[in-house]
Amino acid sequence: MYIWEKPDWPNLAWQDASIAAPLAAVRHEQGRLIGRMEALGFKLREEAVLQTLTQDVVKTSEIEGEQLDVTQVRSSLARRLGIDIGALPPTDRNVEGIVEVMLDATQYYQAPLTAERLFGWHAALFPTGRSGMTKVIVGNWRDDSTGPMQVVSGPYGREKAHYAAPPASRVPAEMKAFFAWFNAPLSTDPVIKAALAHLWFVTIHPFEDGNGRIARAIADLALARSEGSQQRFYSMSAQIRAERNDYYDQLERTQKGGIDVTAWVLWFLDCLGRAIHGADSVLATVVAKAQFWERAGALALNERQIKVLNRLLDGFEGKMTSSKWSAIAKCSQDTANRDIAVLLELGLMRKGEGGGRSTHYEVLL
Numbered sequence: 470m471y472i473w474e475k476p477d478w479p480n481l482a483w484q485d486a487s488i489a490a491p492l493a494a495v496r497h498e499q500g501r502l503i504g505r506m507e508a509l510g511f512k513l514r515e516e517a518v519l520q521t522l523t524q525d526v527v528k529t530s531e532i533e534g535e536q537l538d539v540t541q542v543r544s545s546l547a548r549r550l551g552i553d554i555g556a557l558p559p560t561d562r563n564v565e566g567i568v569e570v571m572l573d574a575t576q577y578y579q580a581p582l583t584a585e586r587l588f589g590w591h592a593a594l595f596p597t598g599r600s601g602m603t604k605v606i607v608g609n610w611r612d613d614s615t616g617p618m619q620v621v622s623g624p625y626g627r628e629k630a631h632y633a634a635p636p637a638s639r640v641p642a643e644m645k646a647f648f649a650w651f652n653a654p655l656s657t658d659p660v661i662k663a664a665l666a667h668l669w670f671v672t673i674h675p676f677e678d679g680n681g682r683i684a685r686a687i688a689d690l691a692l693a694r695s696e697g698s699q700q701r702f703y704s705m706s707a708q709i710r711a712e713r714n715d716y717y718d719q720l721e722r723t724q725k726g727g728i729d730v731t732a733w734v735l736w737f738l739d740c741l742g743r744a745i746h747g748a749d750s751v752l753a754t755v756v757a758k759a760q761f762w763e764r765a766g767a768l769a770l771n772e773r774q775i776k777v778l779n780r781l782l783d784g785f786e787g788k789m790t791s792s793k794w795s796a797i798a799k800c801s802q803d804t805a806n807r808d809i810a811v812l813l814e815l816g817l818m819r820k821g822e823g824g825g826r827s828t829h830y831e832v833l834l
Contacts, residue, residue, distance in 0.1 A: 472724050473635050473672055479646060481665055483731040491738040492658060498745045499660075499696060505752065506702045514700070515552055517755045520783070521701045521748070522546050526564075526571050529685050529706035532713055537564055543783065546572070555776070566593035567682065574686040575701055578693035581652045584644060590683055591676055600678040610644070611677040613637035618674050631721050634674035643673045651687075663691035664737035665730070672724055685709065692741075702751070708744035716740075757834050758782045765817055773798035774808050778817070781832045788821065788829035 472478060506514055523543045530537050541560040545568040547553070560568075570590045580586070592608040599605060611618060618634040635643060647669055655662065671684040685706050693699065709716050715736075723733040761782060770778075777797050781789060795805040809830055812818040821829040 471633065471672075472726060472728065472730075473643075475728050477728045479643075479650075479669060480728060481669065482729045483661070483734050484729070487731050488661070488734050488738065491735060491742070492660060495660060495738050495742050495745070496658075498742060502702055502745050502748055503696060503698065506700070509752075509755075513755050513759055515550075516758070517702055517751055518700050519543065519546060519550065519552055519554075520751050520755060521704055522550075522571060522575070524707045524751070525689070525701065525704040526567050526706075528704060528710040529571075529682050530567055532685075532706065532710050532716075533681055535563075537567070539784065539786070540780070542568065555779070562596045563594075566596055569593045570682070570686050571689070574690040575693050576699050578690045578699065582648055582687065582690070584648070587675075587683065590686065591679055594679045594682060603678075605677040610640045610675050611637050618677075620674075631717070632674075632724050634672070640673060640675045644675055647673065651691075659691060659695035660738070660741070661734060663688045663695065664734045666691050667737065668720070668723060668730060668733055671720065703744045703748040705741060705744045708740050708747060712740060712743075754782075754784070761817075761832065761834055765815075768815055768817075770812075771808070773800055773804070774812060777808075778812075778832065789831070790829050794830075 506517060509517065523539065523546055526542045526546070527537050527539055538561070540558060541564045543554070544558050545560045545564055549568065549572055570593050573586075573590065588608040595605060595607045598607050606612060613636060617636065619630050620632040620634075621628040621630050647666075650669075651662075651666055667684050667688040670687055671680055674680045676683065688705060689701070692705065693701070719733060719736045723730055726732075761778075765778070777789070777794055780797060787793075791802060791805045791809060794800075794809060795802050798805060798808070800808075809818065813820065813830075817833055818830050819833045821831050823829070
């Protein structure tokens with residue numbers, strides 16, 4: 470039996486004595502992080518939010534096996550948040566869709582969660598009405614016309630079923646109960662509510678596709694409520710991505726277990742704690758970038774150099790070579806080499822280890 474087949478579903482239970490200490494620790498770390506970020510100047514805080522949201526959007530898609538262009542995600546977020554990051558490249562519809570969902574969840578966290586709101590999120594995730602090559606029901610609950618909703622893995626013909634969701638006929642009533650609980654006045658800590666909301670929603674699995682991304686957006690909304698802030702300084706999705714196998718294993722164990730979901734809540738709190746600690750790297754990157762531009766701001770750099778340096782400082786994946794410089798800056802190889810030579814002479818970049826075809830360059834922070 471799955472958890473939704475239990476007679477007491479959806480009256481989820483947990484052991485307060487077991488979660489009290491981890492919850493207190495996480496709430497303390499939340500407060501410390503917000504205090505540290507508020508001590509930053511407006512510009513640095515704005516950059517920290519932009520980096521965190523970019524990471525959140527990219528990683529929640531990666532969990533589902535979709536690779537988004539980081540530059541496009543950052544560009545879309547900056548435009549919607551009114552943050553000036555220079556020239557903004559065009560963005561794909563699938564990037565715009567997940568950005569819309571994430572911003573609606575975190576910027577309007579006080580608004581009620583409704584079927585129409587979730588239908589809007591779902592439609593934004595699938596603007597073409599397809600998931601890959603497969604046509605899906607968009608902006609409405611699934612109908613199971615292609616068979617029961619199952620989470621499976623493995624090659625065709627040897628699939629392993631990890632979970633089977635409630636039949637489609639139950640979805641409207643299940644979601645009505647979920648909305649009533651989610652929008653009701655708090656009767657438990659809002660961080661616990663975030664953990665339960667994530668599990669509850671993904672257990673119903675009300676859509677034909679996109680359930681994981683929407684479940685994580687709902688959790689982000691609940692976490693924003695727990696902090697009373699639109700500003701995000703840590704990425705739960707990035708941490709879940711780093712622990713993806715454990716995440717799926719914990720979900721599977723919980724969905725095949727009883728109504729007592731203490732183990733899931735403890736896992737969620739531990740994962741959240743690690744996500745909050747992960748914000749240290751975002752903070753360090755933001756401060757390092759600000760200090761770099763304080764040093765470099767007075768130097769006569771051209772637009773190409775500024776553009777590529779910002780790409781590197783924003784977390785460029787891989788090694789920067791002269792050919793990559795040429796492609797990013799849209800210039801010739803000779804021009805790229807001259808740009809790099811100037812930065813080496815100014816002490817803003819250095820040559821990485823290795824030579825010949827392995828020659829690459831790094832920002833000198």
